[in-house]
Every structure is written in structure tokens, then in C-alpha cells.
Amino acid sequence: KRSLPSLLARTFVNTAEENGQQKLRIMQWNILAQALTQGDDNFILCPPAALQWDNRQLRVIEELVRFSPNIMCLQEVDMFQFLKDTLGQVGYEGIFTPKPSSPCTKFQNNMGSDGCAVFYQTDKLELLSHDSINLREKDEEETNQVAILCKFRLKSNQKVFYVSVCHLKAKSGYADLRHQQGKYLLKVLKKKVEAYPVLICGDFNAHPKEPVYAEFIKSDLGVTSAYSHLSTKGEEPNYTSWKIRGTPDGQKTESCKTIDYIWYSTDKASVAAVLDLPLPEAIGEARLPSFTYPSDHFSLVSDVVLNK
Ligand code: NDP
Ligand code: CA
Numbered sequence: 001k002r003s004l005p006s007l008l009a010r011t012f013v014n015t016a017e018e019n020g021q022q023k024l025r026i027m028q029w030n031i032l033a034q035a036l037t038q039g040d041d042n043f044i045l046c047p048p049a050a051l052q053w054d055n056r057q058l059r060v061i062e063e064l065v066r067f068s069p070n071i072m073c074l075q076e077v078d079m080f081q082f083l084k085d086t087l088g089q090v091g092y093e094g095i096f097t098p099k100p101s102s103p104c105t106k107f108q109n110n111m112g113s114d115g116c117a118v119f120y121q122t123d124k125l126e127l128l129s130h131d132s133i134n135l136r137e138k139d140e141e142e143t144n145q146v147a148i149l150c151k152f153r154l155k156s157n158q159k160v161f162y163v164s165v166c167h168l169k170a171k172s173g174y175a176d177l178r179h180q181q182g183k184y185l186l187k188v189l190k191k192k193v194e195a196y197p198v199l200i201c202g203d204f205n206a207h208p209k210e211p212v213y214a215e216f217i218k219s220d221l222g223v224t225s226a227y228s229h230l231s232t233k234g235e236e237p238n239y240t241s242w243k244i245r246g247t248p249d250g251q252k253t254e255s256c257k258t259i260d261y262i263w264y265s266t267d268k269a270s271v272a273a274v275l276d277l278p279l280p281e282a283i284g285e286a287r288l289p290s291f292t293y294p295s296d297h298f299s300l301v302s303d304v305v306l307n308k
Helices: 034-038 053-065 082-089 175-192 209-217
Strands: 012-013 024-028 069-077 092-098 117-120 123-135 144-154 160-169 198-203 223-225 242-245 250-255 260-265 267-273 300-306
Touching: 024 053, 024 160, 024 198, 024 260, 034 053, 053 082, 069 082, 069 092, 069 160, 069 198, 069 209, 082 092, 082 117, 092 123, 092 144, 092 267, 117 144, 117 160, 123 160, 144 175, 175 198, 175 209, 198 267, 209 223, 209 260, 260 267, 260 300
Parallel strands: 024 069, 160 198
Antiparallel strands: 012 267, 024 300, 069 117, 092 117, 123 144, 144 160, 198 260, 223 260, 242 250, 267 300
């Protein structure tokens, strides 16, 4: 057995003056379904051993707990019971909504359907209610993508707020479907969240120029992307996901893009800090996943202050 190198180093960047207010640390992460590492993903430059569950499970847990988020919003969770058992030992409880027909289930020795999950620290937060949401298209047809909506109370100051996690349809050619799914989610949230702050975490599978991003920006829910504060220019980072896949004709395709977001209620919350993204030199030529990072998506972690 080889010894494991450290996970890619990351540090928090303060985006506002420290003012001693109570902060909520929230994580967004597409964890990478274990079944997909053995199936469709075809991460040809990643050492196969780094994709074996025996090795990967430690790294996944390490990344989840290393910054102690109060809330974890996750996609591609096909190992919910493992996470529930393991994170349960360090103070988290979780809920899970599988996709109606998960692509994971078509692979041999799969661990079950993948879906969205939310974990939260029970000493800090009380889960008041939660709903599973099946995302719909414009004609209200159900799709194979899901979201979760949770209502929480912060035990320290009794503040109530909502958290939603979603995973929109993947792949190019589906920008319109993602747009419709995002619109539907906004409609559901608008009805449910009333005057409370809301945080929306997701793998949108959409870069900032796609219609679904514009839809969120202009939405009357009133939300801003937390990671737009990482740069002083107010732009999204250059990437949240970076991978090289093999194609059926023996070629390689590289994909480096920003598709993951944490949205917050512009007038009811503010962002105190965001966790930076590793630099290209540190990530390495084979990109993600790797021995030093267990998913093809980076986690996003933000310290949020709930106000008003
Ligand atoms: P999506 O199209 O949204 O994608 C599913 C997963 O594939 C995502 O988690 C996505 O990751 C990943 N992905 C994205 N791009 C690629 C790529 N280029 N190569 C490999 N994987 C990629 O999921 P759907 O739910 O719409 O289903 C996907 C397919 O699976 C459909 O064709 C469906 O027919 C099939 N399916 C088969 C089943 C069976 O045979 N039993 C059961 C269910 C589905 P990310 O979000 O990180 O980009
Ligand atoms: Ca994926």
C-alpha cells in the first residue's frame, strides 16, 4: 500500500470586514458518484487506484470535514449510507433524494442510485422541515433531475433560513433544459421561502454565460453568487471543475469550466469569506480527479452572515 499525499491545499479569502457576527459555513460539492468513476466518466489520466472506493472513501471524508462546514450540499451521492454512518460519528445528520432513474444503476457492482444530499451539524442547527423536489420542464413534465429544500434554525441566534441543493442536467446541448429546470426551482423557492434568507447550492452544469445563470441573476428571489466575490472584479472563478476524458475514438477531451455555485439572498445575507480554488500548477497535468483530490469538481465553501 502506498501512503497518501496531502489533499490540495486551500485557504479562505475574506470578502468583507470581520465584524464578529455569527457566521454559517456552507459547502457545495459534487462528490463524484463512485459508480461513474468505474463507468461513463473515463478519466483516463487518473491512476485507477485513486478511483478505487477503498482509497477514495478516505479522501472524500477528508475533504468533507477538513473545514468543518455547518451544512454540506452534495450531488452525485451514491454512498449516502456510508456518509451518514461516517459523518454521524462527527456530529452530522443527513437527508437524501435519489434521482428517479440514476445512471449509476446501469453499472455492475454499483452502490445504488445517486442523488442530492444535505448534511448538517446537529449541535448548531435544527432541521425544521425538508422537501424533495423533482425538477420540471416548461410544460411541467418531470425530468430525471432533483433538488432538496430544507428549512433550518440556527440554534445560537434562532435565525430561520432555507437551503436548497440541486443538480441540473449535464452535457452540452441541454442548456435549454437546464434553463427550464432552474426556472422551475426558482418558482418553487419563491412560493416557499417567504421573507426568510435562502442559500442555493448546486452543480448547475452551466457556465456563467448560459441562460440559467442569467435567470438566477435577474430572478425576483434576489440572489447573488457567493464566488463572484472571490475576485475583486466580481467575476466567477475560472473553473470549479477540471477533467480530461477519453473519447470513443481514442482521443482526449479536456474540460475546464465554472458550473458550480452557491447563491445567497442579496438583501438578507452577506458573504464573509470564500475558500479559494487550487492553482493549475498544484492541480497537475492530469487534472481531476487524482490522488490529491477525489472528485472532478472542487468543493465551494463560503462563510455567510444571515442578517435582516
Ligand atoms: P445527466 O445527463 O444529467 O448526467 C448523468 C451524469 O453523467 C452526471 O452526474 C454527469 O456529471 C455525468 N456526465 C456529464 N458529462 C459526461 C460525459 N461527457 N461523460 C460521462 N459522464 C458525464 O443524467 P441523466 O439522469 O439525464 O441520465 C444520463 C444517461 O443515463 C441517460 O442517457 C439515461 O438514459 C442513462 N440511464 C440509464 C439507466 C440504465 O441503463 N439503467 C438508468 C438511468 C439513466 P456532471 O454533473 O458532473 O457533469
Ligand atoms: Ca460527474
